[in-house]
Amino acid sequence: MLKLFRNLKPYRLLVIAVLVLVFFQSLSELYLPTLMSDIIDTGVVKGDTAYIWNIGIFMLLVALGGMVCSIGASYFSSKAASGFGKSLRAKVFNHVENFSLEEFDKLGTASLITRTTNDITQIQQVLIMILRMMIMAPMLCIGGIIMAVSKDATLSLVFIVVIPGLALAILLIARKGMPYFKAIQLKIDKLNLVMREGLTGIRVIRSFNRIDHEKKRFQAANLDLTETSIKVNKIMALMMPIMMLVMNFSSVAIIWFGGLRIDSGHMQVGDLMAFLQYAMQIMFSLVMVSMMFVLIPRASASAIRINEVLDMVPIIKDAEVLKPATGKKGYVEFQNVTFSYPGAEQPAIQDISFAANPGEVTAIIGGTGSGKSTLISLIPRFYEVDSGRVLVDGTDVRDMSQEELRKKIGLVPQKSVLFTGTINDNIRYGKEDATDEEIRHAAQIAQASNFISEMEDGYDSVIAQGGSNVSGGQKQRLSIARALVRQAEVYIFDDSFSALDFKTDAKLRAALKQETQESTVIIVAQRVSTVLDADRIIVMNDSQIAGIGNHRELMETCDVYREIVYSQLSEEEIA
The missing domain is CATH 1.20.1560.10 (ABC transporter type 1, transmembrane domain)
Known part of the structure; x- marks a missing residue:
């Protein structure tokens, strides 16, 4: 004392x-x-x-x-x-x-x-x-x-x-x-x-x-x-x-x-x-x-x-000597990355290697517990890797300050989190100095502008604690708008379209493609329809990569991916 x-x-x-x-x-x-x-x-x-x-x-x-x-x-x-x-x-x-x-x-x-x-x-x-x-x-x-x-x-x-x-x-x-x-x-x-x-x-x-x-x-x-x-x-x-x-x-x-x-x-x-x-x-x-x-x-x-x-000393600390970014803006690469949760007997992800380039959409798909969310949580350095390297802009994330690293990233978490305050406040959480025009543009891309305009006070409508006065789909769209207003180099969507209907999902992904042409987009998804048009699909199975390629390539080479596709789509949809 x-x-x-x-x-x-x-x-x-x-x-x-x-x-x-x-x-x-x-x-x-x-x-x-x-x-x-x-x-x-x-x-x-x-x-x-x-x-x-x-x-x-x-x-x-x-x-x-x-x-x-x-x-x-x-x-x-x-x-x-x-x-x-x-x-x-x-x-x-x-x-x-x-x-x-x-x-x-x-x-x-x-x-x-x-x-x-x-x-x-x-x-x-x-x-x-x-x-x-x-x-x-x-x-x-x-x-x-x-x-x-x-x-x-x-x-x-x-x-x-x-x-x-x-x-x-x-x-x-x-x-x-x-x-x-x-x-x-x-x-x-x-x-x-x-x-x-x-x-x-x-x-x-x-x-x-x-x-x-x-x-x-x-x-x-x-x-x-x-x-x-x-x-x-x-x-x-x-x-x-x-x-x-x-x-x-x-x-x-x-x-x-x-x-x-x-x-x-x-x-x-x-x-x-x-x-x-x-x-x-x-x-x-x-x-x-x-x-x-x-x-x-x-x-x-x-x-x-x-x-x-x-x-308690935080395990994750900024390096004493920070290195400037040396590669392309938004370039993300995993080099033989292995990570285990404390006390776990088996690694959550093991020997993961892939690259995600600016202007491309990289999708990650796999069964429950295959390590998808764990993998993307290593990009903003929420956890420290056991071995291997995670690179952003060509620099190991451990050689960058956490603040500088996270400025580059627009994250939409698996569980949508909203804060007490107005819709404006929640979207502006992604960028403190965002103008009203930027907020409205982000909401439009996220397909949130329609339901916001129907609310009594529009963008000044109050969000209750935990977002309890909006639906799951509305929460997801507001979370997406919050990430988009950031105008980030890397966008990470962790199963962020699961609460959206297929029509809204398709419109959102089309709008995203136009908005994020110069950024790297990484999408974690359960639905095959969400990843079909991705430039690169990474298939996770038992904490490892089972296959990498686009939809057609994986249909020919990856049994795990074929299984997922056949379980979700009909013959006509696949054709």
Whole structure:
């Protein structure tokens, strides 16, 4: 957790202000019992009313000063902790943005969301307490002991028994609760995962009547978290009764032995009352420490999880020495490329070699799981190849900056992703400075202009979260428009026409051919009709290339391609 507190540097003036204010607040609280003792011993016993008024007014001023310091400390500590939380969330988010897909696969989206929200909030809450109490608790404890000893050293022997016993109890309880706090954060991850799957997959859940099943999954995760929380709260609940028991017994002991010392003339009544208040302050400081012990273990567990994210070094990094592009613009080549997903027994693609030229359409077709989507995800360098090379513009993608590489590429992913905002915003996502004319042109090529014009606000129509207020085909066309507005050197369409009817598919491909004459177009498709006119068709089978050529050549030479064609087209269509 101390490692994370380095992010407090921009707020060091606020932290210093909190520490100074808490210091003066503690001094005022330590001074008040002595003033009260003087009022009793000098004013009340001797009947000096003027003295009582003078010291009483001074006590009010000291108490008022302490109150002002307390309010100021609360304000500045909240401001520092909130700023710290904001900075840390931004740091985690920016770091996560640099992750490759491999790191996302390792940690999981649900866990990353929990770490960025819940975990940082836990640390933020503890930070407020630490700022307020790390000066106050030691000062009240040490200062209280000094002041109590100054009132009566003999009576102070009570603390020799009380304080170590209380400290040991706090330590044992905190030690017992620590593992549960770590478990709670993991179980929040699990609950978040189940909740996220239940909400994002609600259409599938309802269509298969699996609502009861999902309820049971949620209840199981919820119950698991609840039971662990109850266990840890039961342990931590012991702390307060133990503290109160010790405080009450201490009070009884102090009053008992203090009464005896007053009776023997070794102590005055005012001193006993002041001593009792100092004893309460010492106990209260230990209560504050115990409260920190309740929260610090959970915050420590959260800090470990956040540090795990921040310490994770992205596998994909820009080369220290970047090389300029040396070949044709948009030229893509795979040279003996092999890639395996982490932990997989078999490579996802193996020994892949082919070239895709500008002005040509290269189509990739094959059965499910043959490695089509994996292959194209290596072009924008979402994953690092195990062996071989992927070249763009004649340069290995590992020798280019990721930003420069991805500027050259217009990608339409297999799963269409739209963002909350207007249609204009979503298409402009591909090119920030795109003009309205460029947006409309891209939408026209993507065959999206008709349905956009039918919407109430046209291009200013709002897209709901995840694009839930447009159909699958409309989502695909908007995703295609977003890629086209980029005017990229390389266009990658990962099964991006699957939700389109044959007529729209044909019109879109005809419009694309005119629009992308100088660019390299790579299309991943399941439908043979989509790839028939491609200049080059790559047939994938069992993670390897089964054949390369145009439609006619593959019909003669590739059994796998013939199988796919005969399974989808009739004799007349093939002829």
